[in-house]
Amino acid sequence: MAIQHPSSAPCAPAPSRPYRQARAGYGKRSVPDQPLAQPADFALLPERERYVAGYVDHLPDGAAMDIKSLAKDLPLYGQMAIGTALRTLAVAGHLRHVRCRVETLGQSRWVTRTYWSRTAHDNEWWTTHLAGEASGREGAPLQKASEPPAWAPAPQEAVCAPAVPQQRTTSAPAPDAAPSAAYVALARLGRTDPRLALSAEDCAVPERLAGEWFARGVDADYLTQALTSGLPAQVGSPVGFVRRRLTDKLPPRLPEASAPAGPDAPARRLLVECSECGRPGPADAFPDGLCRPCRAAVREGAGAPGPAESELPGARDIHALVGSMRNLMRAP
Structure with a gap:
């Protein structure tokens, strides 16, 4: 009788119980x-x-x-x-x-x-x-x-290079101004993983970089997963760590996002x-x-x-x- 393979590999176990089911969509x-x-x-x-x-x-x-x-x-x-x-x-x-x-x-x-x-x-x-x-x-x-939201930076703006803001304040948005989606996503990082807990001032520092992620079509869930996955045991400077990941993992700009085929094109x-x-x-x-x-x-x-x-x-x-x-x- 012919041998299928010269080396003997253990056979994968036949499960005696139902397979582990992933979450819906995964x-x-x-x-x-x-x-x-x-x-x-x-x-x-x-x-x-x-x-x-x-x-x-x-x-x-x-x-x-x-x-x-x-x-x-x-x-x-x-x-x-x-x-x-x-x-x-x-x-x-x-x-x-x-x-x-x-x-x-x-x-x-x-x-x-x-x-x-x-x-x-x-x-x-x-x-x-x-x-x-x-x-x-x-x-x-x-x-x-869909069109980019109103708070997203324009495509021609350079967001990766350091720039001096028009106002030197880095405090949280005014109470009467609705915070941007980027600011909210950064503010919620600490609730997802305490190692990335940011203060109100810390959230305002990388808000511009996070806004560029949203301008390229990602949502808050994607941004949170990219920033919190594979964290080290200790994060000495959460705001520095977040800024570095926002720069290093910036997703590419997809062509269809800038020039959609039509208003209802999926x-x-x-x-x-x-x-x-x-x-x-x-x-x-x-x-x-x-x-x-x-x-x-x-x-x-x-x-x-x-x-x-x-x-x-x-x-x-x-x-x-x-x-x-x-x-x-x-x-x-």
Whole structure:
């Protein structure tokens, strides 16, 4: 009897209870037109990645497949190992992490989905597929394009360069003036995570930078998630930390936001997440599921990993596997 693979990999456990269900709008999303499952679907992957991929492939759409949920269901590996395996599967062409803006019950919010393909695909295929998802091809909830709000800065204004305001006051808005959406979002950061609690004066300092995020089409939920995700154990200067993230993670300006096709033209916002650091951006800017800084780090680390890199468990795994994954995808 022929052996499917020379090495023995543990089989993904068959669940004895219902799958963990993600929150509405989140979770796994299978790509269409997939071939039937075969025993050798993931035979070219390393042992750990075959184990994780075999389990994820059997999950139904809408099931939770975040790192914490998978680590609870797969007893052989912890969260760091699961995270490295998911990054490797993204490089191999099996998945992409995507943030999608949807409307439910009259409210607009950002959800995080993981698009999964049993067959590994190259970057061009993923870019084309996600472009179709962004146009609402599958009939998912759509978002109506709208003009930027009145408080948003004009597109030609430079907001990233330091500028002296017309008035030197940095205090909170006057009681008779309604605060901007950017100010309100910054003021609520401390309620989401106490490490980013800002005073009234602190909120006024980065308000202009936050306003540029809203001008580029994001909402308060997206801004809060981008500022509070992956926080260090201690934040010495919350206002400095927030200003740095507002500058470093500024989302791109989408062309359709500045020139909508018509007053009722639907537009669905969709941003791909870097599988390494979580930075959002357009699909074509994330070859192999990695942003430019992470790709550069992978290329440098693949040649000669330094001492700091070797101290991180699983860090060398992803760096060493990136090259081999590309070669395997080119194989017939």
